[in-house]
Amino acid sequence: MSYLAADERYRSMTYRRAGxxxxxxxxxxxxxxxxxGDTQPLEVQRAVLRRAFDRGVTHFDLANNYGPPxxxxxxxxxxxxxxxxxxYRDELFIATKAGWDMWPGPYGDGGSRKYLLASLDQSLGRMGLDHVDVFYSHRYDPDTPLEETMGALDTAVRSGRALYAAISNYPAEQHREAVAVLRELGTPVLLNQANYSILNRAPEDEGLLTAIGDTRTGLIAYSPLAQGLLTDRYLSGEVPAGSRMSVGHFLKEQALTGAKLRQLRSLAKLAEQRGQSLAQLALSWVLRDPRVVSVIVGASSVAQLDQNIDALNGAPLTEEELAEIDLLSRA
Known part of the structure; x- marks a missing residue:
């Protein structure tokens, strides 16, 4: 059955300007x-993507090595x-990235012009697109001159394979340098994508948010739920079958210490007092900062996606609640 997007898809979503x-x-x-990836049934993927767009989620975030495989x-x-x-192509904002390990040999990783542009061409082929809306350098590569990496992003834009450039996982100093190089080249640069959550405040502590504000770009936060720690899944102290922690690739069972459980349960209690789930509180917290353009959520089901989007219905965090979260997050 052919898909017809919901007529009301733009009525309730909040949109934020990127820098x-x-x-x-x-x-x-x-x-x-x-x-x-290939471990998830295609029909489940279809249902999540359709529901996302029906609720006004126009931005789909990918990378060359997302999967598995x-x-x-x-x-x-x-x-x-x-x-x-x-x-609906012109209503979508599609992102992809290159920078981490992708294929064997010396040209399948890092920040070289050779790797980034070859990877982008492969990504476009896999997705059946003639361009992406934004192409990221997925990580800062200290072994490649920054001018070379940014020059590859410039070529991607000038060749029509991408409309905008962006960076990901760049520290504050390298963020400033990368933005300066791109702007000198005349390349539109939008975002730095970084790991940011109640449990990972490095973008604040290490000056990235300040650099974002100074350069009038935007931060887009990945892992705002700390790989699932900031959800209700682990509050019992058990590791559910099929959870990310049970797989143990990025989120290890050792992370669920007694101190971590007490921290999560205290945050969950605060969320409950606000009429939110722990995940919704975590998303509201990241979005409290106007320098944050968007939070990137993963979803294995329509119900999970809906709960995450419903975080936007929560009341603004009060000064008292923010102070309590500060104490709990640094405990």
């Missing part, structure tokens, strides 16, 4: 990191795009 650009992104974006998230997205979303 000084003309681009507005949904406050909640859908990340295709964990749940869109590498490349499969882009390939699966390409299949669903062709079947469901091609009529």
């Amino acid at each position: 000084r650009s003309g681009v507005q992104l949904p406050a909640v974006s859908l990340g295709l990191w964990h749940n869109f 590498y490349g499969s998230a882009e390939a699966n997205f390409g299949t669903l795009f062709a079947q469901d979303f091609r009529p």
Whole structure:
């Protein structure tokens, strides 16, 4: 059955401007990191993508090595795009990245011009697109001159393979340098994508948010739920079957210490007092800062996606609540 997007898809989503650009992104974006590889049924992926767009999520975030296996998230997205979303291409903001390990040999990792542009061409092929809306350098590579990496992003934009450039996992100093190089080249740069959550405040502590504000770019937060720690899944102290912690790839069972459980349960109690889940509180907290353009959430089901988007219905955090979260997050 062909897909028709909901008529009311733009009525309730909040959109935020990316720095000084003309681009507005949904406050909640859908990340295709964990749940869109070949280990997840395609029909579940289809249901999540359709529901996201029906609720105004226009931004789909991918990378060359998302899966598993590498490349499969882009390939699966390409299949669903062709079947469901091609009529809506101009309403979508599609991102991909290159920078981490992707294929064997010296040209499948890092920040070289050789790797980034070859990877982008492969990504476009997997997704069945002639361009992405934004192409990221996925990490700062100290072994490649910054001018070379940013020059590759400039080429991606000037060749029409991407509309905007962005960076990810760049520290504050390198963020400033990268933005300066891109702007000198005349390349529109939007975002720095960084790991940011109640449990990981490095963007504040290490000056990245200050650099974001000074350069009038935007931060887009990945792992705002700390790989699932900031959800109700682990509050019992048990590790549910099928959870990220049970797989143990990025989130290890050793993270669930007694002190961590007490911290999470205290945050969950505060969330309950606000009429929110722990995940909704965590998303509200990241979005409290106007320098944050969007939070990227993963979702393995429509119900999980809906709960995350419903965080936007929560009341603004009070000064008292923010102070309590500060104490709990640094405990």
